[in-house]
Amino acid sequence: MSVVGIDFGAQSTKVGVARNKGIDIITNEVSNRSTPTLVGFGTKSRHLGEAAKTQETSNLKNTVGSLKRLIGRSFSDPDVQVEQQYNTAPLCDVNGQAGVEVNFLGKKEKFTATQLVAMYLGKIRDIAAKELKLPVSDVVISVPAWFTDIQRRAMLDAGEIAGLKVLRLINDTTATALGYGITKLDLPGPEEKPRRVVFVDIGHSNYTASVVEFRKGELNVKATAYDRHFGxxxxxxxxxxxxxxxxxxxxxxxxxxxxxxxxxxxxxxxxxxxxxxxxxxxxxxxxxxxxxxxxxxxxxxxxxxxxxxxxxDRILVPIEQALAEAKLKPEDIDAIEMVGGCTRVPVIKEAIGNFFGKPLSFTLNQDEAIARGSAFSCAILSPVFRVRDFSVHDIVNYPIEFTWEQSADIPDEDTSLTVFNRGNVMPSTKILTFYRKQPFDLEARYAKPDMLPGKVNPWVGRFSIKGVQADANNDFMICKLKARLNLHGILNLESGYYVEDVEVEEPVEEEGDKKEGDAMDTDDKPKKTRKVKKQVRKGDLPISTGTSALDQSVKDAWIERENAMYMEDKLVAETDEKKNELESFIYELRDKLDGIYAEFANEEEKDKLRAKLTDSEDWLYEEGEDTTKSVYVAKMDEIRFIAGPIIQRYREKADAERQAVQKAQEEEAARKRAEIEAKRKAEEEAKKAEEASKTADTDMKDASAEGEAPAAQETEEKQ
Structure with missing residues (x-):
């Protein structure tokens, strides 16, 4: 299983993968560490990433950028009109969504931004799979902090269409903060003053400033502010x-x-x-x-x-806003980390440095910090990798309220409640309690539409609570609803259930009761109890949900369309490969016929092959300019049929020469082994002879010594 983090950028995308006990940024098919975020459409296939960039100038009207700034938007949104300034392909309305109209396969086609992002994510998936030599499924994708519920749902839909399982949508600066904090070993402990860092991220089209507090094993985002049109x-x-x-x-x-x-x-x-x-x-x-x-x-x-x-003049606005929301001053900040390509511009660095009155930090890779943080997030969520425990607490950027119809039985009931306030920790769960005698509906929407980007619809979702009825005494049913803002920053009513007030007895502790550590009490006097009402869960309430997520039938149709286009692209690529292979084969064979194959063919065979090569070359640049893969393969086979005997003779001689060389090498090796063996034996013989000679000398000395002793004895006797 792979662990992949995707920094999905407005201009280019970087991919981080967890491997070799760290995070690597992988390269694409042309060895670049970033891939242009572009989708192009041609007469035969789509062009994605680098291929789209290559043909962009010659195919302006059919090449689309700004993908992440279009997804989840309606065509009437003023932000989409801004994007038309940066796009040469005509943007249009596609069933209420922002999309594009292009010439594809010789006819006019319309695609939504969600489909375009899915196409591009499919390319990123293939780049990662090729590098890792593993299928890619689990990913974490970074998105701007200002993305709303509808934009986040559209990103998840795009990921699903591309065959990806998105474990988390993580905010850009939160990903950067995670990459910064998880590698630090000197963060303060739980009781100490936190380390406060401002992350300034200025990319191709977006500027975000976040104030983040770090303690050992956790980060807390305190405030985030942004300028969506600065980059x-x-x-x-x-x-x-x-x-x-x-x-x-x-x-x-x-x-x-x-x-x-x-x-x-x-x-x-x-x-x-x-x-x-x-x-x-x-x-x-x-x-x-x-x-x-x-x-x-x-x-x-x-x-x-x-x-x-x-x-x-706008540089300091998001920073000042983020500090104000975090209730901090510039002097409270311990470090200012700069990321994003645009933070290299000297006038920006100077303005921010002067504001804080301290040196700026560039310890993170300005272009790859988000991809690294996203990969760390994926590793934390994946069961495959063991990662240092590190909690990430992001915040709610737009307050969300629930509204409902007033119950006829409760005339003074409020009809709205802000459940998730701006600055609340995310992910987060809240329990809502309603007293009802019949089924009812809730609607979730953003409480302050003026805070949303462009003219995004503030509506989030509608939830119908079923199975509600009065009890036997015609009293209210107590309904509990669990509302959750999940890891992605998406709102759902996860479950509903009803409870009943039940009287239960519980012991009452009296004054003078024995305290812990007293001697054991052997008196069996009865304990005092009291009756209290407690809510006991009695059953589930079905919930019917309506949100901005794609209808499943539409999603299935888009998945099918994407798979068909993917297979068509693959076939076109394989066809081009075979065409190039045929062209190379013709030139290579012509050169070899006058070179290494010359002695293996008579003049008649050479003339016949040359004629075939000329015919094939003429065909390739005329009728064969645009044909099918099987035709190119057949043409290659025709040439091989004529050239086969010549190539076979060359190979036989080459094999014979190779075998002769190999035999000579083996004989030479055998001769050397024999020489070494003979030399070894000679050395052993010489060693044995030397040892035998030494033994003989020793025996002679012993014999000489034994002969002298009796003579001496005889002399003594004579005396």
């Missing part, structure tokens, strides 16, 4: 608008009237912005931008900062 793309657009005016005056061309010229200038402006983050000035040069005119410009950092001054 790198706003800087790029400000530069592009400047160049549009400059080019109109200087070169007499209007790039605003030419989508391709505008897109090329926007891409050049993005590169220029990155260079200006590290250098005081930078040149811009685009060849043949429009009407065969080459354009050039030089921009200084001060000039860029002047162009984006309206943006710069």
């Amino acid at each position: 790198g793309r706003n800087f790029d657009k400000a530069l592009t608008d400047h160049f549009a005016d400059e080019f109109k005056e200087k070169f007499k061309i209007d790039i605003r009237s030419n989508p391709k010229a505008w897109a090329r200038t926007l891409a050049a402006a993005e590169k220029l912005k990155k260079v200006l983050s590290a250098n005081p000035s930078a040149p811009l040069s685009i060849e043949s931008l429009m009407e065969d005119i080459d354009v050039r410009a030089l921009v200084k950092r001060e000039e860029m900062e002047a162009m984006v001054k309206p943006l710069v």
Whole structure:
């Protein structure tokens, strides 16, 4: 089982995986650590990620970005109209949802943002599966903190359509905070003052500031504030608008009237912005931008900062708001962690540094911190990995209230209640109590619609409570409903049940009763009791739920459509592969026929094969430009049929030479082994001879010593 965290970004997506006792950011098919968040549509197949980026300029009207800023929105939402400025594909209404109209497989097609995100997540799933060599199912996906219930449900639906099991939707800055805290070994204990960190995340299109308190083994998000229209793309657009005016005056061309010229200038402006983050000035040069005119410009950092001054003036607003909600001052903050590509812009760093009056921290990877935190979250939720215990307490960003019809039997009953307030800890469960004699309905909605992004519908869901009736005495049924804001930040009524007040007896402790540690009391005097009413659960209440989640029949249809498109893409990719294989085979065979195969074919065979190769090449660039996989395979087989005998002769000789070389190597190895064996035996013989010689010398000395003793004795006797 794999553990995968996905930082689903507006411009690009990063994927973190848990392995090798840590978190790795994996690379895609072209070895990049981030994959463009783009979906493109062609005449034969879809283009996802890197493939969509490659053909973006030539296929502007059929390439869609801003996926996470479109999902869960209606087409009439003003935020969706803003996204049209950054999208060259025409956005449209698809059954009440924001979507896109494109040319796909030669005809006009409409897709909702949920379908587009599902297509893209399928690509991310394949990238991760290829890297891990494992099927990918369990994932944690990061989303902006400002996502509402409808947007979060749409993300879960997209994940399901892509064949993923989303264990958690985690807020971007919460994921960053988890990645920061879980690796720290020096966090304060439960009784100590917490470490307070502000996380400033400025990405491609979104700016979030969160105040987080850390203690050993836990993090608590205290406040989160955001500017949904502040990011790198706003800087790029400000530069592009400047160049549009400059080019109109200087070169007499209007790039605003030419989508391709505008897109090329926007891409050049993005590169220029990155260079200006590290250098005081930078040149811009685009060849043949429009009407065969080459354009050039030089921009200084001060000039860029002047162009984006309206943006710069908004830098401190989310930070000030987050601190105010957390009831903290800048001096209460221990560290300011900067993440997101746009935090490299010097004017942003300077403004935030001056506000806090202390150095900013860049200890986290600015581009990959969210992906790492998401992967940690997935590892915590997965049974496969053992991770250090670390609790994550996020907060409710929008207050949620329940409303209901007043009961006729309770004339002074309130008809609404804010159940989850802004700043409440999440996930969270609340029990609601109702006194009713018949079934009733509840409606959940956001209490302050003006806080929501754009014009998102404040309605969250409708819940019908069934099985409610008066008791035998025509008294109210006491109904208990469990409302839960879950890990994803999504609201549900999880269960309903009814209780009855039942009288039970419980012991009463009197003054003078023995305390713990007293000697054992042997007196069997009766204990005093009292009757109290307690609520006892008696049965369940069925709940019928209506939310913004996709209808199951629609979801099933979209899953089926996605699977069909996926198989079609796969077939197109395999067909292109076979076509390229055939083309390479023709060129390779032609070269080898005049090279290594030359001596294995007579002139007649060579002429026949050359003619076949020429015919196949002509066919490939004319009729065979667009055909099926099986036809390319058949053409390859036709060439192999003619070339087969020549290739076979070459292989036989190559095999014979290889075997001869192998035999010679084996004989040489055997000869060397024999030499070594002979040398070893000779050394053993020499050693034995030497030992025998030493033994003989010893025997002679012994014999000499024995011969001398009797002579000495004889001399003594004579005397």
